[in-house]
Amino acid sequence: MPVASPKLGAGARSSVRAGFQHPEIQATGGPMSKETMNEARAVISAETPDWPGALIVASGELDVQSVPELRERLAEAIDAGNRSIVVDMSEVSFIDSLSLSALVGARRKLGDDGHLAIVAVHEYVRLILQATGLEQVMDVFETRDDAVAFVRD
Secondary structure, three states: OOOOEOOOEOOOOOOOOOOOOOOOEOOOOOEOOHHHHHHHEOEEEEEOOOOOOEEEEEEEEEOOOOHHHHHHHHHHHHHOOOOEEEEEEEEEEEEOHHHHHHHHHHHHHHOOOOEEEEEOOOHHHHHHHHHOOHHHHOEEEOOHHHHHHHHHO
């Protein structure tokens, strides 16, 4: 029996995947076009910030196909000696457990004196971070400016 969530409202199911539509299936049940599928795929890039640290920007869906690139970008930032990393996921609409694991691994590698700030705006991504408890152990922000201010301090 579904459990009501006070944040989601009465009658909402406790499952974080409630209402999730797989990217390969449209609401009509048919396959998506290649153009629509490409829009859903993740794009992960490292940008050079104007502050000491690293900035990784992700968009689309962070899933099994994109996690190697996410891990690589995080490892490059850490191996370069960065102790403060902002991962801007404000344009990410989906995140899976492997991607969460990559973020947790990076946070562990940074140690107690490092900072990993996550920018998460999309409701689904925030719900996943909350449901897994990662919102309590990672520094999650709604804006890049807030995340940058945190890692600079």
